[in-house]
Amino acid sequence: xxxxxxxxxxxxxxxxxxxxxxxxxxxxxxxxxxxxxxxxxxxxxxxxxxxxxxxxxxxxxxxxxxxxxxxxxxxxxxxxxxxxxxxxxxxxxxxxxxxxxxxxxxxxxxxxxxxxxxxxxxxxxxxxxxxxxxxxxxxxxxxxxxxxxxxxxxxxxxxxxxxxxxxxxxxxxxxxxxxxxxxxxxxxxxxxxxxxxxxxxxxxxxxxxxxxxxxxxxxxxxxxxxxxxxxxxxxxxxxxxxxxxxxxxxxxxxxxxxxxxxxxxxxxxxxxxxxxxxxxxxxxxxxxxxxxxxxxxxxxxxxxxxxxxxxxxxxxxxxxxxxxxxxxxxxxxxxxxxxxxxxxxxxxxxxxxxxxxxxxxxxxxxxxxxxxxxxxxxxxxxxxxxxxxxxxxxxxxxxxxxxxxxxxxxxxxxxxx
Amino acid sequence: xxxxxxxxxxxxxxxxxxxxxxxxxxxxxxxxxxxxxxxxxxxxxxxxxxxxxxxxxxxxxxxxxxxxxxxxxxxxxxxxxxxxxxxxxxxxxxxxxxxxxxxxxxxxxxxxxxxxxxxxxxxxxxxxxxxx
Numbered sequence: 001x002x003x004x005x006x007x008x009x010x011x012x013x014x015x016x017x018x019x020x021x022x023x024x025x026x027x028x029x030x031x032x033x034x035x036x037x038x039x040x041x042x043x044x045x046x047x048x049x050x051x052x053x054x055x056x057x058x059x060x061x062x063x064x065x066x067x068x069x070x071x072x073x074x075x076x077x078x079x080x081x082x083x084x085x086x087x088x089x090x091x092x093x094x095x096x097x098x099x100x101x102x103x104x105x106x107x108x109x110x111x112x113x114x115x116x117x118x119x120x121x122x123x124x125x126x127x128x129x130x131x132x133x134x135x136x137x138x139x140x141x142x143x144x145x146x147x148x149x150x151x152x153x154x155x156x157x158x159x160x161x162x163x164x165x166x167x168x169x170x171x172x173x174x175x176x177x178x179x180x181x182x183x184x185x186x187x188x189x190x191x192x193x194x195x196x197x198x199x200x201x202x203x204x205x206x207x208x209x210x211x212x213x214x215x216x217x218x219x220x221x222x223x224x225x226x227x228x229x230x231x232x233x234x235x236x237x238x239x240x241x242x243x244x245x246x247x248x249x250x251x252x253x254x255x256x257x258x259x260x261x262x263x264x265x266x267x268x269x270x271x272x273x274x275x276x277x278x279x280x281x282x283x284x285x286x287x288x289x290x291x292x293x294x295x296x297x298x299x300x301x302x303x304x305x306x307x308x309x310x311x312x313x314x315x316x317x318x319x320x321x322x323x324x325x326x327x328x329x330x331x332x333x334x335x336x337x338x339x340x341x342x343x344x345x346x347x348x349x350x351x352x353x354x355x356x357x358x359x360x361x362x363x364x365x366x367x368x369x370x371x372x373x374x375x376x377x378x379x380x381x382x383x384x385x386x387x388x389x390x391x392x393x394x395x396x397x398x399x400x401x402x403x404x405x406x407x408x409x410x411x412x413x414x415x416x417x
Numbered sequence: 418x419x420x421x422x423x424x425x426x427x428x429x430x431x432x433x434x435x436x437x438x439x440x441x442x443x444x445x446x447x448x449x450x451x452x453x454x455x456x457x458x459x460x461x462x463x464x465x466x467x468x469x470x471x472x473x474x475x476x477x478x479x480x481x482x483x484x485x486x487x488x489x490x491x492x493x494x495x496x497x498x499x500x501x502x503x504x505x506x507x508x509x510x511x512x513x514x515x516x517x518x519x520x521x522x523x524x525x526x527x528x529x530x531x532x533x534x535x536x537x538x539x540x541x542x543x544x545x546x547x548x549x
Contacts, residue, residue, distance in 0.1 A: 135483060148423050148535045153451040155427025162488035163425060163532060163543045165506040166481045171494055174479035179496065182476050182521040189516070227494075228480035228516055277458035282449055283506035284477070284496050 022250035023114050024264040025413065026121070027056020030376040033210040033241035033364030036129065041073055044242035045127035046085035048369075052244035053086075053123065057260055060087035063246075064119030067094040069106030069126040070368040082125065092118075099403025100315065102126060103243065103371025104272070104411065110247050111270050120252040126373070127242035128366035134238070135226075137169040137404075165283075170235050170318060171227035172404070176287050177320025178229070180327070186338035187323065189229040193220045194341045195319040196234040196361055202348055203358025205389035210239050210364030234319035236360035243372035245379075262416055265379040268302035268396075269412035275405075285404050287321065291328040294410040298398070299330070302412040306330040309352055310394035311381055313374035315402045316359040326354070329400060329410075348391065356381070356389050371409055374399035382415040425532065425543040426450070435529045435544065436471055439503055440464040448503050471527040472549060473499035478521070480514045493519050497546050510545035524549040 018024075029051035031044055039047075045068060053059055068079035074097035083093060092113070098105040103126030110122035148157035161167040166175075181187040197217050203209040215223075215233055223231035248256075253264055273294040278286045299305060306329065314329060316322035323341060326332045331352050332340035340346065346354035357363045357377045360370065378397035380386045395415045402408045424431045428438050428450040439448040444461035448469075455462045478495035481488075493509040509525065512518055525546035532543045 135485065146536045148539045148541045150423070150427055155452075157423055157425055157541050158532070160426065162481070162484055162490075162492060163508060165494035165496075165508060166479060166484070168481065168483075168485065170483070171479040171481045175477040175494065175496055178479060178521065179477035225480070225482040225491075227482065230479075277447065279447065279502070280476075280496065280498075280504040282451075283504045 018250045018254050018261065020249070020251040021115070023111050023267045024248050024250060024253050025245050025267065025375065025379050026058065026248040026253070026260070026264055027052045027054070027246040028244065028376045028379050029055055030208055030243035030369070030373045031241045032208045033239050033366055033369070033373070035131070036240040041070060041078065041127045041129040042081045042085060044129065044240060045078060045082045045125045048127070048242035048244040049082060049086050049123060049125045052246050056246040056248070058121065058246060060089060060123070062121050063089065063091055063123045065092050065110055065113040065122035067096050067106040067109040067122070067124045069096040069098070069102035069124070069371070070128055071097055071099065071102050072128060072130065072367070078127065098407045099405050100317065100367055101272070101371055101401045101403035101407035101409045102368040103373065104401045104409025105371065105407065107245060107247070107372055107375060107411070108270055108272055108409065111267065114247060114249050120249045122247050123244065124247065124372060125242060125244040126369040126371055128368040129240045130238040130366060131240070132238060135168055135170070137167050137172065166227065168227065170230045172285060173318035173321045174227040174230045175284055177324055179284070180324045180337065184335040184338065186342070189221065190217070191338045191341050192229050192234060192319045192323055193217055193231070195316065195322045196220045198341070198347055199316060199355050199359040199361040200233070202356050202389065203362030206358050206363060209358040209362050210237055211362045212358070230318050230320055234361065236317050236365040239364040239366050241364060241366040241369045241373070243369045243376050245372055245375050263383055264416050265382050266414045266416060267411060268304065268414045269298035269410065271297045271301065271410045273297070273408045285406055287402050287404070287406060288324060288328050290406055290408040291325060291400065291402060294408045295329045298410040298412050302414070304396055304412055308396050309398050311353045311356055311378060311391045311397045312400070313355055313357060313377050313397070314400040316355055316361050317365060319361065322355070322359065325400065329398065348389065353391050356391060371401040374401065375411060375413070378413045382413055420534070421539045422542050423539055425541050429529070429542070429544050431529060431542045435527060437469040437505065437527065437544065439467050439469050441467045469503045469505070470500040473497040473505070473525055473546065475509065475519070475521060475523045475525055478509065478519050480516065480519065495519070495546065497525060508545045509547070511547035
């Protein structure tokens with residue numbers, strides 16, 4: 001995407017004005033993603049919440065609003081369960097579920113309360129405990145029918161997964177990528193595999209990643225095929241983890257010590273979109289249109305162009321997904337996602353580093369946590385605290401998630417000073 | 418004695434000349450295969466049945482090797498754009514599940530096949546697209 005028409009870049013003042021109605025990340029945390037057989041989601045969410053509060057130099061008693069995101073425990077009252085662990089202060093608590101955009105939506109719930117003037121400070125946490133759930137989407141829908149009788153919105157007489165294409169996630173996202181390959185030159189199995197090569201390579205520098213192992217391109221392309229072209233090493237794992245963020249209004253931040261202000265990270269854009277109607281999305285989720293819409297709105301809100309981004313954390317649930325989002329987020333020339341990965345641009349030392357955390361493919365994807373974990377990652381780089389994987393001098397970053405159905409969250413963060 | 422046949426889904430018309438039936442919004446022309454309350458594009462509430470063209474091209478596909486339990490794999494799942502511009506999700510059948518054989522842009526046409534018989538002797542008929 002080119003610069004938005006109103007895309008005049010805001011002057012980057014060396015002595016930044018903190019606008020009263022702006023919203024900032026004051027503290028943030030993520031647990032290492034992985035397997036926690038001896039803890040439950042409440043433990044993970046509570047641990048991360050307390051750590052984010054501590055990181056921001058505040059306590060639960062300072063919070064005016066709380067939102068907790070989880071997908072698979074959406075009806076468990078996660079927010080209240082966490083409150084019972086970390087402090088029952090009686091503030092409004094929201095339970096949030098929005099597919100893979102759950103974390104981003106929880107963050108926005110807190111942000112909207114601050115924007116509305118109901119709150120000065122708020123806490124958002126995202127959590128998931130998936131264990132080894134295996135393949136998501138369409139699982140086990142083909143039970144042998146005793147009697148073929150029509151039911152459901154399509155009048156199906158038995159399960160349709162596997163008869164009417166695939167509903168499994170590796171396949172759905174494979175089709176998303178192959179649709180891009182149909183429309184654009186220079187995109188094939190190897191380009192998709194290179195995405196996974198890059199993210200596995202990046203993960204070796206991230207101690208919080210579920211997997212931290214480099215694989216060669218040959219190993220990736222030669223791994224067991226899940227849904228062509230996605231091999232096992234091109235798919236995100238299931239896992240457990242939590243991430244949290246404390247948000248503060250600009251007005252309140254101004255009254256805080258300079259040292260605190262310096263570590264705060266500005267949320268320059270916060271956007272949530274759903275699917276506009278497109279004809280093909282009746283049969284195959286359209287992950288492109290709502291991402292493009294979200295990106296356009298976010299760049300406009302922030303007054304930032306794709307070329308200004310120092311790092312991007314995007315939703316690489318599968319390697320095929322990451323490649324098409326280069327184009328959807330305007331990181332490459334239209335149709336040029338294949339060239340973009342071939343050129344090395346999204347590698348950590350490239351023009352626009354993408355998923356230096358290792359991405360969902362290696363860092364992991366405990367679903368409810370993902371949309372806050374990417375905020376943690378970007379904020380940590382902007383603060384210059386990302387250790388070995390630090391993108392040097394990072395000032396502006398973008399975090400993107402997409403949940404099928406669909407929901408897309410895009411946040412643009414900017415360094416304070 | 419003739420075996421009773423039913424379509425796998427209600428938008429499949431079976432018989433000697435099978436085809437897919439779409440519900441087209443009379444206001445904006447948007448096409449759907451599911452039961453509708455209103456049009457997702459324009460919100461209008463009137464639909465007419467339209468017969469979808471049987472010919473189309475593969476605009477995307479995947480070869481599913483790791484399927485849910487009970488589903489024979491590998492198989493080819495694809496998005497077909499029919500000659501009248503309708504998007505259909507389907508398996509590609511009568512074609513080896515091999516990236517050397519399934520091609521983007523490949524011309525295909527609708528076909529039907531039996532997926533089994535239930536306890537009452539009713540046979541379910543599914544649709545797929547085969548190389549044209």
